[in-house]
Amino acid sequence: MNRLNVRFFSIGMLVASIIIFLYGFFFENDTAKSEPTAEKEGYTLVEKDRLDLFKEKIASLEAENADLKKTIEESKNAPTNTAEQEQEKQQVFMFEIREGMSLEDIARGLAGIHIITDQNDFINFMVQNGYEKRVQPGQYEFKQGISNQEIADMITK
Incomplete structure (x- = not known):
């Protein structure tokens, strides 16, 4: 190779490098730089559909x-109307105990009309005090808020 060929080769390489540099400088993708900047400033990128859902949820x-x-x-x-509350407590509920009803059935029925609050507590009370075998069938009137002892006295006469 002679000197002239080497010169033209080096000039070609120089021109190609300049063209590549200028292309990269002017046509570079700017969106890649903007995303990290937004995140650094404390912003979060969210899709528009999700943003609308968030706004609806916030409004509701x-x-x-x-x-x-x-x-x-x-x-x-x-x-506070205590007279109404007392009248509510004084409401009378009718409950019928039929032949063959178990203690669980009675407790379930009394809980259903809100005479007792805890079925298991009522059953345990009846068993511990020996009332489970002395329950008499019949119709009984109960007031809300009466104790397990009062219920036991009424249904074991």
């Missing part, structure tokens, strides 16, 4: 919160 939760606050305010402002 705010509405529910407002309703609950309103309910709380109404309950604070409402006067």
